[in-house]
Amino acid sequence: MSSSEGAATGVSGVPRMAAGPSEPRGSHDEDLAGRYARVRGQSEALCEPLAIEDYGVQPMDDASPPKWHLAHTTWFFETFLLKEFATDYQAFDDRYEVLFNSYYNGIGNPYPRPRRGFLSRPTVGEVYDYRAHVDNAIAGLVTREDGEIRQRIELGLNHEQQHQELMLTDLKYNLGLNPLKPAYRQDLDREAGGSGPLKFDDYPGGILSVGAGGPFCFDNELPRHRVLLEPFALAGRLVTNAEFLEFMEDGGYESPALWLSDGWAAVCANGWKSPLYWRSQETRSQETRRQETRNQDGRNQDGGWLEYRLGGERPLVPDDPVVHVSAYEADAYARWAGCRLPTEFEWESAAAPQDPRAGNFADDRRLHPASVEWRGREGVQRRETGAGNQFYGDAWEWTSSAYGPYPGYRTPPGALGEYNGKFMSNQLVLRGGSCATPRGHVRASYRNFFYPPHRWQFSGIRLARDLA
């Protein structure tokens, strides 16, 4: 799937902790069968807080219902593993080949994406039976010492992790636009911390190697190749809500000179006045607002805004990173701040020495970007070494780089060649993963991609500037 294609069981009407399996810190020795069970189980754990009614909702064309995510990730293993390598495999239902195909024209004509929410059948229970059927069959493949099979299973697991993130972002779009503002879970960490002053780190540039070099990567991270970078500087953390509020209060959304032409057209057409999920408190009672927005000094620091998070709607936290902005908003903010967005290779070269597991990921049960210093269940938590600059986790970082092929890139043969390559048009690259990404899924060379107006992903802003 493409990252923009949209990837995500128990049923309960009451949100509760999904105590699903998370990425173990020392998992390098985990065998493929164990990893398969853990990743597949995590998709179902993410659905534990859902009510049965939540499974089928498709709030917009880009956001798929949880039931569809659960079935499509299963379809991937059935189509690209079982039907090709398990000679005695009996399909669970032959009709699912069309129904849960996302966009692989080489497999057949997919069921239309905007109609995924129309499907009350198969039922949620039948989709779970489908998952169990495929898991039982995969058990016969996962221990085979066949390089192609093992590589495909690894791809299927990374694909499922992409859909786990999409399941959370699609659920947020569903719940966050509901006037009742229901929480996905009530038990998420949401303590605020500090952001500190914005500082820039200088990088000398030069001729540098970029692209994947590890044991697993997607085809769009290859081939590894050299690039020339002029000297540049990158901000040492993400842009905060308080900083973005300054842009808004300075008339940022009313100043066409700050915007790309397509961006200004999007502002006018959509009536954007703030990031997605922000809501002015003007309509709330004075007393409610006084109770909710006073800090220890009794001052209001949220600018009068509420923000919907997966834990529910709360007063805006000034020091948390701003999130759910389009590339256009990120670009306009950077211009207003006298800076620009990084290129994807500036980002990659700066982030490569850092630990890609040391950040705020979905496993951390916050499901929202965190300030550089933050307080969790166990008191003040300092970011781990290498995570203080927020390169990994928290929010995907828009870059100014068009999503295109690297020199020498060729799409893989067969229908799997449709996974990434055919989307290399009119999209921008985002880097670093988010608070909804499973820990261990991203790396320095990982390229996410979305269209510039998209705001429903956990997308944020890092500033860059030239060193003349």
Ligand SMILES: [Fe+2]
């Ligand atoms: Fe997919």
